């Protein structure tokens with residue numbers, strides 16, 4: 001029987017001659033919140049990029065619900081790659097400054113040809129979930145705060161109702177109340193969809209509060 005979950009199986013990753021991860025295992029079960037902690041440069045973000053199918057491992061593989069994934073990004077079938085979503089630390093680095101917040105949220109739906117009416121309805125539903133008003137949805141990133149932009153990124157990450165959500169220092173730049181709001185939205189999504197969540201943070205106190213267990217990278 002296959003073990004459900006998002007797994008890195010003996011994955012290794014290098015940049016040039018620098019080996020960043022060496023045969024590392026990590027498993028996130030449905031409904032589970034796993035913390036990932038480790039010193040700066042230990043490969044936490046690289047692990048998130050591997051699990052999000054954005055970066056190809058040099059060795060080992062990623063598996064989703066027991067099925068090994070081959071390829072990365074668009075090489076992976078839509079139904080498989082949309083099982084995993086990632087939320088980055090810096091919403092500005094992760095967004096196209098030319099798009100309105102509504103278009104940012106809608107982008108992953110348009111990319112797979114979702115009909116416009118469905119796109120509109122789901123965008124409105126998600127904007128409501130993350131607490132973005134209609135006025136904010138018409139603005140571009142330069143005209144909103146980091147917290148408001150991160151809310152739009154969170155909405156975008158939930159568009160396809162992913163089975164696994166990877167939060168790479170996703171609340172590190174936010175003030176305490178936005179941090180709590182983002183964590184609450186993620187928690188509610190997780191409960192409703194039995195999603196597995198990976199929380200990457202330098203903040204041991206945050207991980208102790210948020211995660212069911214914490215994995216240390218050396």
Ligand SMILES: Nc1ncnc2c1ncn2[C@@H]1O[C@H](COP(=O)(O)OP(=O)(O)OP(=O)(O)O)[C@@H](O)[C@H]1O
Pocket residue numbers: 015020038039040041042043044045046047
């Ligand atoms: N695109 C890249 N090209 C070259 N080296 C990279 C690249 N991305 C990351 N690295 C290097 O790989 C190592 C691991 O980086 P990574 O960002 O995964 O670590 P991290 O644990 O997330 O660090 P931090 O906590 O500081 O964000 C670092 O030494 C970094 O400089």
